[in-house]
Amino acid sequence: MDEPSVERDLDGLGEQATDGHTRLTDISGGTEGRSMASIPEYYAGKNVLITGATGFMGKVLVEKLLRACPEVRALYLLVRPKAGQSMEQRVSDMMTCKQLLLYFDADGLKLDTSPVGMGVQGFSVCRVSGGEACVRHELLFDRVREVNPDFHLKIIPISSELTQPGLAISPEDVERLSACINVVFHCAATIRFDEPLKHALQLNVIATQQLLSLAKQMQHLEAFVHISTAYANCNRKHIDEVIYPPPVEPKKLIDSLEWMDDSIVRDITPRLIGDRPNTYTYTKALAECVVQQEQDKLNIAIIRPSIVGASWQEPVPGWIDNFNGPSGVFIAAGKGILRTMRANNDAVADLVPVDMVINLTLAAGWYTAVHRPKSALVYNCTTGGINPFHWGQIEHHVMLSFKRNPLEQAFRRPNANITSNYLMNQYWILVSHKFPALIYDFVLRLSGQKPQMMRIFNRLHKAIGLLEYFSSQDWEWNSENMSMLMSQLTPEDRRTFNFDVRQLNWPEYIENYCIGTKKYVLNEDMSDIPAARQHLRKLRNIRYTFNTLLVVFIWRVFIARSQMARNIWYFVVSLCFKFLSYFRASSTITK
Ligand SMILES: CCCCCCCCCCCCCCCCCC(=O)SCCNC(=O)CCNC(=O)[C@H](O)C(C)(C)COP(=O)(O)OP(=O)(O)OC[C@H]1O[C@@H](n2cnc3c(N)ncnc32)[C@H](O)[C@@H]1OP(=O)(O)O
Numbered sequence: 001m002d003e004p005s006v007e008r009d010l011d012g013l014g015e016q017a018t019d020g021h022t023r024l025t026d027i028s029g030g031t032e033g034r035s036m037a038s039i040p041e042y043y044a045g046k047n048v049l050i051t052g053a054t055g056f057m058g059k060v061l062v063e064k065l066l067r068a069c070p071e072v073r074a075l076y077l078l079v080r081p082k083a084g085q086s087m088e089q090r091v092s093d094m095m096t097c098k099q100l101l102l103y104f105d106a107d108g109l110k111l112d113t114s115p116v117g118m119g120v121q122g123f124s125v126c127r128v129s130g131g132e133a134c135v136r137h138e139l140l141f142d143r144v145r146e147v148n149p150d151f152h153l154k155i156i157p158i159s160s161e162l163t164q165p166g167l168a169i170s171p172e173d174v175e176r177l178s179a180c181i182n183v184v185f186h187c188a189a190t191i192r193f194d195e196p197l198k199h200a201l202q203l204n205v206i207a208t209q210q211l212l213s214l215a216k217q218m219q220h221l222e223a224f225v226h227i228s229t230a231y232a233n234c235n236r237k238h239i240d241e242v243i244y245p246p247p248v249e250p251k252k253l254i255d256s257l258e259w260m261d262d263s264i265v266r267d268i269t270p271r272l273i274g275d276r277p278n279t280y281t282y283t284k285a286l287a288e289c290v291v292q293q294e295q296d297k298l299n300i301a302i303i304r305p306s307i308v309g310a311s312w313q314e315p316v317p318g319w320i321d322n323f324n325g326p327s328g329v330f331i332a333a334g335k336g337i338l339r340t341m342r343a344n345n346d347a348v349a350d351l352v353p354v355d356m357v358i359n360l361t362l363a364a365g366w367y368t369a370v371h372r373p374k375s376a377l378v379y380n381c382t383t384g385g386i387n388p389f390h391w392g393q394i395e396h397h398v399m400l401s402f403k404r405n406p407l408e409q410a411f412r413r414p415n416a417n418i419t420s421n422y423l424m425n426q427y428w429i430l431v432s433h434k435f436p437a438l439i440y441d442f443v444l445r446l447s448g449q450k451p452q453m454m455r456i457f458n459r460l461h462k463a464i465g466l467l468e469y470f471s472s473q474d475w476e477w478n479s480e481n482m483s484m485l486m487s488q489l490t491p492e493d494r495r496t497f498n499f500d501v502r503q504l505n506w507p508e509y510i511e512n513y514c515i516g517t518k519k520y521v522l523n524e525d526m527s528d529i530p531a532a533r534q535h536l537r538k539l540r541n542i543r544y545t546f547n548t549l550l551v552v553f554i555w556r557v558f559i560a561r562s563q564m565a566r567n568i569w570y571f572v573v574s575l576c577f578k579f580l581s582y583f584r585a586s587s588t589i590t591k
């Protein structure tokens with residue numbers, strides 16, 4: 001079943017819905033006979049619904065929409081209460097991004113760390129008189145706040161647990177959303193690769209279905225933008241911008257899994273997901289299918305980003321707030337923990353910066369609402385086909401960057417190597433991961449502390465084991481729709497909502513990415529870099545001393561047991577002495 005099920009239609013202007021549902025033409029007056037609105041003009045006065053707003057991409061979407069489209073009327077965020085926090089509290093924390101204060105004495109020594117909160121947004125340093133300095137998180141929403149200090153008034157949290165019937169939205173909220181929403185961005189998903197199938201199906205597929213049902217009740221809806229992944233069809237080598245037939249009819253799967261015990265579902269999961277690597281990519285493919293089923297009733301766009309990395313330029317270069325995908329690998333390599341990983345040096349590393357994905361998403365929302373393509377348009381948001389960069393190059397630049405800007409308290413000097421050879425990788429895991437971990441834990445035990453290194457390595461091996469599928473091969477994505485969309489933007493919009501991946505300078509991007517993991521994920525202070533470098537020098541000296549002692553020890557053991565080794569040893573030593581005395585003698589003669 002290789003036939004794509006969607007035909008692209010770029011010029012299909014609005015048609016009346018068959019079910020009497022109000023389409024764009026009724027509320028915006030269409031675009032006919034008018035000059036086309038720019039992106040900020042389009043979003044002006046619009047009510048936007050966003051799921052997954054507390055996630056990595058959702059936060060950047062909210063920030064950019066508020067900053068670049070200041071006339072947007074309101075953002076309705078579907079948020080669930082979590083970890084004892086109400087949804088209002090969570091949204092407020094997200095916007096205020098709590099602060100971390102570090103105090104220094106006159107010599108620049110850190111005296112105290114007082115985390116006022118837990119936001120992970122990074123630092124800006126402000127030196128004050130008297131030798132005290134305050135380092136505070138550079139807030140994700142700082143730039144919006146500069147433009148509009150009251151931006152929070154535009155944010156309306158709506159309580160919703162997406163895995164519950166009706167998304168657990170109250171009837172009053174359903175009524176309110178149905179009456180006012182113009183654009184929906186559906187970002188929420190579980191992105192864990194080891195999610196049990198039932199839960200992944202519940203969130204990635206059933207919740208999408210329910211959101212679509214809600215969308216169909218929205219009387220003024222103009223665009224529904226669904227965030228998928230470029231890897232939804234990773235069982236193919238060449239991926240076009242079409243929705244492929246699903247591995248199974250979603251409704252059938254939902255019905256059959258409903259009555260099945262969790263243990264049965266676990267047992268049959270490998271058979272069901274077939275040639276896909278995990279439940280994530282499998283359920284994202286099913287979600288695209290349920291979205292496609294509504295394309296006659298709604299104006300739909302599907303965005304398929306590849307591996308979403310730290311920001312390129314906005315809100316600040318290198319902004320990142322999680323360990324997902326390559327970020328965790330970079331950090332583990334920077335800390336000197338990860339020394340080896342299975343990856344293909346020559347395979348394309350299809351990273352795409354989060355701000356480019358969000359710019360494309362906002363532009364696609366605009367295009368979908370204004371042009372109303374007859375069928376859902378899919379945008380492969382990838383870099384490999386246009387501006388390729390390879391895992392081998394990534395490794396090189398990550399290592400360079402962490403040597404220039406080391407992480408604090410590294411376990412060993414950063415020196416990670418990737419290899420596609422399974423046996424070689426196993427060898428290095430033994431020599432460079434397990435052996436040092438055992439020694440370190442042994443030292444911890446001797447000093448009365450709890451061993452921890454082996455536990456860390458076991459978790460790391462589990463995580464990288466799940467990523468290797470994506471780093472060991474490459475794919476070809478067609479990204480014509482991305483180019484088409486770019487050509488539709490005004491020069492001004494092209495600058496404000498830049499997703500031209502040709503402009504990415506990879507070495508510079510990777511450097512900012514690594515610095516971003518240091519500043520924004522690990523909350524490390526850039527002014528501590530000299531101390532971190534000093535720590536690396538100490539580690540290097542420890543390594544030299546350890547290696548020398550090891551060689552001497554092995555040799556001592558060896559010559560104690562073998563006459564031949566002893567003879568060679570005496571021969572080499574006497575040769576050295578002879579050379580030494582010869583050079584000494586010849587230098588006295590020449591004087
Ligand atoms: C120089 C080297 C060069 C290298 C080149 C090679 C690089 C290859 C990179 C390939 C990336 C491929 C990504 C493919 C993306 C597909 C795109 C998408 O659509 S979807 C987007 C992609 N989706 C994903 O990436 C999801 C992948 N993640 C998962 O599925 C799960 O987190 C898990 C199974 C790895 C661990 O589960 P579990 O044991 O239950 O543990 P928890 O979840 O509770 O977390 C425990 C702790 O570990 C932390 N941590 C998390 N991840 C990593 C990491 N990678 N590493 C390190 N640490 C990591 C986590 O923060 C937490 O810390 P703390 O709070 O305790 O302090």
Ligand SMILES: NC(=O)C1=CN([C@@H]2O[C@H](COP(=O)(O)OP(=O)(O)OC[C@H]3O[C@@H](n4cnc5c(N)ncnc54)[C@H](OP(=O)(O)O)[C@@H]3O)[C@@H](O)[C@H]2O)C=CC1
Nearest residue numbers: 052053054055056057161162163187188189229305307308
């Ligand atoms: N990151 C990446 O590399 C890529 C991501 N994508 C896609 O982009 C989208 C966003 O990804 P990303 O931002 O990285 O993911 P995150 O894990 O950072 O965010 C997921 C969001 O979904 C919300 N969510 C999860 N479960 C529920 C629930 N039961 N009820 C309500 N909300 C829920 C989370 O809310 P809460 O804070 O409450 O947990 C969070 O806001 C996803 O659709 C993903 O498939 C695609 C390609 C690559």
